[in-house]
Amino acid sequence: MKTVYVLNGPNLNLLGTREPATYGSQTLADIEASLRQQAAAMGVEVVFRQSNMEGELVTWIQEAGEAGAPVILNAGAYTHTSIALHDAIRGAKADVVEVHLSNTHAREDFRHHSFISPVARGVILGFGARSYALALHALFPSQ
Ligand code: CA2
Numbered sequence: 469m470k471t472v473y474v475l476n477g478p479n480l481n482l483l484g485t486r487e488p489a490t491y492g493s494q495t496l497a498d499i500e501a502s503l504r505q506q507a508a509a510m511g512v513e514v515v516f517r518q519s520n521m522e523g524e525l526v527t528w529i530q531e532a533g534e535a536g537a538p539v540i541l542n543a544g545a546y547t548h549t550s551i552a553l554h555d556a557i558r559g560a561k562a563d564v565v566e567v568h569l570s571n572t573h574a575r576e577d578f579r580h581h582s583f584i585s586p587v588a589r590g591v592i593l594g595f596g597a598r599s600y601a602l603a604l605h606a607l608f609p610s611q
Contacts, residue, residue, distance in 0.1 A: 469513045472607060473532040474503060474600065476518035477525055477544030483569075491569045492596040499597045506601055510608050522546055526556040533560025538589075540603040542567045547582045557587040565603040568593035 476496060484495030494502075500516045507514045515537070519525055525543065532539045541564050543553055557564050564587065571594030572579040585591050590606060592599045 469511060470608065471513045471515060471535065471537040472507065472604065473528065473535075473537050473539045474500070474514055474516045475525055475528050475532075475539055475541050475543075476516075477522075477542060477546045478520040480542060480544050481518050481520070494597045499600055502597065503600050503604060507604060510604070512604070512608055522550055522552055526552050529553065529556040529562050529564075530560045533562040538563040538565070538607045540565050540567055540600060540607070541584060541588070542569070542600075543584055547572075547584050548579055550583050554583040554587055557584065563607075564588045565606055566591045566593075567599040567603045569596050569599060570594060 480496055483491055484493055484498065496518060503516070504514050517528060525546065529539060539562050543550065543566070546553055547566070547568070556562070564584065566582065566584045566588040592602045592606065595602060
């Protein structure tokens with residue numbers, strides 16, 4: 469069975485509790501449940517994780533690369549700061565789709581730069597929880 473890693477960075481565990489105007493009202497568990505349902509219908513297994521720790525995300529990207537599994541990555545604020553995540557994606561030759569709930573380009577200047585985008589296969593942002601589903605369909609178009 470094909471596998472996709474869905475990796476979520478810092479503070480995404482707070483989804484659904486605050487800032488619904490920016491991030492929607494779904495919790496991360498809601499997003500996980502909906503993605504699992506869609507992936508199951510496509511015959512794809514989901515490894516879904518969240519961490520507030522940069523190094524843990526690095527380890528998981530390496531794990532996905534070793535497994536040859538693509539990654540849907542919402543690195544949260546590390547998107548805008550993390551050379552370590554950039555290097556992990558490059559080093560692991562991980563096949564990454566960068567996703568964001570919000571349209572980061574329509575927000576503060578410091579959210580306009582991504583260290584992930586140059587090493588990602590593609591980027592999907594601004595569609596709320598649907599960004600994750602769109603990434604899943606982008607990775608597995610014929611399933
Ligand atoms: O839009 C996205 O998906 C982001 O990756 C979310 C990050 C933000 O730093 C990025 O610039 C864009 C923040 C996730 C934190 O989410 C919260 C949810 C509720 C309350 C507080 C934070």
